[in-house]
Amino acid sequence: MTIDSGTTQTDGQASRGAGRKGFDEVDILWISEGLSCDGDTVSMTASGQPSIEDVVMGLIPGLPKVNLHNKVLSPTMGGEEYLAPFRAAARGEAANPFILVIEGSIPNQNIIEGDGYWTSFGNDETTGEPLPLNWWLDHLGPHAWAVVAAGTCATYGGIHAMAGNPTGAMGLADYLGWDYRSAGGLPIVNVPGCPIQPENFMETLTWVLYHATGAAPPPPLDEMLRPQWLFGRTVHEGCDRAAYYEQADFAKDYNSPKCQVKVGCWGPVVNCNVPKRGWMNGIGGCPNVGGICIGCTMPGFPDAFMPFMDTPPGGGLSSVLIRPYGAFIRRMRGITNAVVNQEPKWRHNEDAVTTGYDPHWRA
Numbered sequence: 110m111t112i113d114s115g116t117t118q119t120d121g122q123a124s125r126g127a128g129r130k131g132f133d134e135v136d137i138l139w140i141s142e143g144l145s146c147d148g149d150t151v152s153m154t155a156s157g158q159p160s161i162e163d164v165v166m167g168l169i170p171g172l173p174k175v176n177l178h179n180k181v182l183s184p185t186m187g188g189e190e191y192l193a194p195f196r197a198a199a200r201g202e203a204a205n206p207f208i209l210v211i212e213g214s215i216p217n218q219n220i221i222e223g224d225g226y227w228t229s230f231g232n233d234e235t236t237g238e239p240l241p242l243n244w245w246l247d248h249l250g251p252h253a254w255a256v257v258a259a260g261t262c263a264t265y266g267g268i269h270a271m272a273g274n275p276t277g278a279m280g281l282a283d284y285l286g287w288d289y290r291s292a293g294g295l296p297i298v299n300v301p302g303c304p305i306q307p308e309n310f311m312e313t314l315t316w317v318l319y320h321a322t323g324a325a326p327p328p329p330l331d332e333m334l335r336p337q338w339l340f341g342r343t344v345h346e347g348c349d350r351a352a353y354y355e356q357a358d359f360a361k362d363y364n365s366p367k368c369q370v371k372v373g374c375w376g377p378v379v380n381c382n383v384p385k386r387g388w389m390n391g392i393g394g395c396p397n398v399g400g401i402c403i404g405c406t407m408p409g410f411p412d413a414f415m416p417f418m419d420t421p422p423g424g425g426l427s428s429v430l431i432r433p434y435g436a437f438i439r440r441m442r443g444i445t446n447a448v449v450n451q452e453p454k455w456r457h458n459e460d461a462v463t464t465g466y467d468p469h470w471r472a
């Protein structure tokens with residue numbers, strides 16, 4: 110299913126470019142105070158196409174001017190100077206349209222009935238009490254021109270939201286609502302990954318920024334609000350080891366170059382492009398380099414994929430079913446491979462031409 114994410118512009122957010130429908134200056138308010146390890150911010154800095162530096166320095170043609178507010182990459186000294194654009198946006202007084210990026214899962218404040226907080230970002234200016242992440246979402250959500258959830262924790266809850274957790278953690282769409290629409294008419298844009306694949310995030314952010322200028326339609330999302338062009342195929346469909354699977358040639362341990370389905374790989378049923386795209390500069394990609402896929406991009410992660418390293422139930426069945434075909438076809442290919450690995454017998458240095466060449470003209 111494709112989500113129609115709309116193309117409208119916020120009332121009151123005036124067009125800044127003469128004759129254009131979009132904006133030419135956008136703030137990115139990035140809050141990583143969800144329950145997380147900050148790994149998505151770290152991962153994002155590894156992106157090369159495009160890099161965050163290129164986006165912020167205006168080196169990508171057609172993008173708006175981007176003001177990035179991320180605590181790891183901020184040139185401010187922190188404190189109130191850093192918080193100022195967040196506070197203004199929460200009051201509905203943002204200097205520019207803003208994209209809210211959330212990193213980390215959202216704890217359930219209701220279960221502690223206002224007594225304390227699970228995670229916070231800055232203090233209340235009046236009381237001095239910490240402001241929970243949930244307060245920021247309640248105040249920024251209605252004003253954000255677009256909202257992007259970065260990483261599996263922010264998209265679907267991730268590790269913090271697994272069975273038995275005490276925080277009631279959830280993904281951003283579970284908190285704001287799956288039918289949430291930003292001030293720019295967009296649903297939440299989910300970019301899962303533990304952590305996010307760097308270019309997956311930057312490519313999505315770039316698309317949203319082009320959309321903000323009016324130069325691009327909204328990004329096409331699937332029913333779990335993921336960019337379709339990034340999450341439309343399975344790990345298995347892009348895996349370097351897929352030929353071993355087809356030939357029923359399975360690894361028995363993690364030192365093998367063969368298909369890892371029997372040692373715990375969930376790739377056949379997981380939506381992720383990492384084996385195609387690699388991790389940094391095209392290098393890596395979990396099963397390509399010996400790491401089983403544990404489904405870290407998936408809404409059911411981690412519970413649905415545990416215990417890690419056991420043969421997935423479906424993998425056990427499919428590896429049995431494919432064995433007769435795979436074993437037969439592997440033997441046939443072995444024979445053919447031996448044949449085509451030999452040169453034809455007419456390639457020699459003897460006195461006669463034995464190629465079958467016939468020099469005589471015939472009518």
Ligand code: SF4
Nearest residue numbers: 348351368369374376
């Ligand atoms: S290693 Fe995993 S993703 Fe790769 S072919 Fe085997 S099952 Fe598929």
Ligand code: SF4
Nearest residue numbers: 381395402403405406
């Ligand atoms: S291949 Fe699997 S484990 Fe690796 S990033 Fe993709 S979903 Fe996560």
